[in-house]
Amino acid sequence: MIRLGAEAQNILDAVRDAVPALRRNGVETEQRRWIVDENIELLEKAGVFRMAVPERFGGLDLPVAEQAEILASISRGCASTGWVSMVWVSSAWIASLYPDRAQKEVFADGSVRVSGGFTPSGTLTPVEDGYRLNGSWRFNTGVPGAQWNVYAAVVEHADGRHEELFALVPAEDITVADDWDVFGAAGTGSATSTAKDVFVPTHRVVDTSVYDASTGDRWNAEVKGRNYNLLSYILATCAPVYLGVARSALGLFTERAAGKPITYTNWTDQREHPHTQITVGRVASQIAACEALSENWLRVIQERADRGQKMTVEEKAAVRGQVGYVVEATKAAVQMLYDISSASTIVRSNHFQRAFRDIAALSLHGLLAPTGSLEAHGRVLLGLEPGTDYI
Incomplete structure (x- = not known):
């Protein structure tokens, strides 16, 4: 269980309060093909876009595990908003790797997208x-x-x-x-x-x-605590989006199951059917297992940064492979719930169908697609080179 600092907890509380609005705005967000202004305003007010900004520029400079927890919560309300927030936050951290003159320009307002x-x-x-x-x-x-x-x-x-x-x-x-x-x-x-x-x-x-977090060419090469390996950090902030969407889908399914009959059968409450019970139990365990994996790699990434150490090839490959597994497993979890849902699930006003489509689409991202990620991890486990620079 990740323990948050006071600043991160305040942001998380505000984001949780915003989740119903983020979800409610889902239909309009899809129609516009861009997140609605209210979503951005709610997250801006919460402090989300200050999370990775260095403290010397008025940012919060939160550790990666706290960023991940907040991004997962945003994604429970809206996958698109969660994905955009992840990109804005992680890319702001990338901007913190540039020379001070560039950082002063980018972080002038303390909050940036x-x-x-x-x-x-x-x-x-x-x-x-x-x-x-x-x-x-x-x-x-x-x-x-x-x-x-x-x-x-x-x-x-x-x-x-x-x-x-x-x-x-x-x-x-x-x-x-x-x-x-x-x-x-x-x-x-x-x-x-x-x-x-x-x-x-x-x-x-x-x-x-x-x-490379160990290079002397990087301005903050000697800074402890936030000098993460770039690819591992990016992957660790992507994974929470999938975890948040899967958690959202599970909650949406269980909310609708109560008192819902299974059409053309004698079952008047879907919750009473053993297959529903087994599926929900399996999905909940699958998501929890993915969350446990996430906590482990977040710990490794932070410990290395705190010590000013470079992550090993094995550690970096494990992050890449395990994030790929999380993408695969969370998508499968949502699919299992979709497969036992009623036909009314496909109505666009139903938030579950959006979660189903969102996680299916995001699972195709080139850096996160399970096949390439698991291959890189498996190669290293077998004593081979990872076969990619993207670890």
Whole structure:
């Protein structure tokens, strides 16, 4: 059981109070293909977008386990809002890896919403005091409401060498397409964003050394407590969304089951059927097992950061693989409940069907898809190289 500090508990209490409103706004969020303003305002007021901002800029700088607990609670109300919040919070933490000058710009207000396009589908051309950025990034979650964006892009050096860099760009410098129209996670606004000849000063560009918490090139390499391994941190903040959606689905199912007959049978209360009882018990245990896995990797990530140590390959691969398992297991849990639901479940006003579609859609995310994640973990367990840089 994660014990929260006072600041995190205050945010969690406010988020829990907001869950009914987040859920109620689900239909409009889907129709708009973007989370409604009330959701953002409720979370802003709660302090969610200050969670990963360094304290020296007026942020809360919460440990990853406290961030995860809050993100899971948001996702119990609305998966799209939870996913967008996760991206904004985790990308704000990424911004904390940039030089102080960039951080002062990004964190000027103490609360910030940062999105990112992490597929290197852009180019950076060196110019005086910086670069010119060009490119388009698909699936840029949260970009309609972001204030800054992190973009992966490739630069070609004079010697012909290619290098992947990450440019930090204010939202007003980009354009956003109206091309997000999907069956699940529909409110995430994960549209295509484009930069055309955008100047990015040198202090807002970093290289892949930010991936490694042990590197001396990272400004906070000697800072204890929040200097997480980048990929492990990202994965650890993604998983709570799936856990929150699965918990929501279980609650929604059990609420509706009371006194509900099983059509074309003599069962007048679905709760009395043994198959319903067994399924609900199995689902509850499956979710609880996933939550226990989460608590374990959150502990490992934090302990390494507290000691100023680099995570081992085995630890990083375990996080990648176990998060993939959580994605697989939570999706399966929701599917089990869906399979014993009544036909009225498909009505759009029914919140359960949205949770079902949302977790199905989010399970396809490239970094989180179970197959690749479990493969990387299994390779390391078998004494092989992970076969991917993304651990």
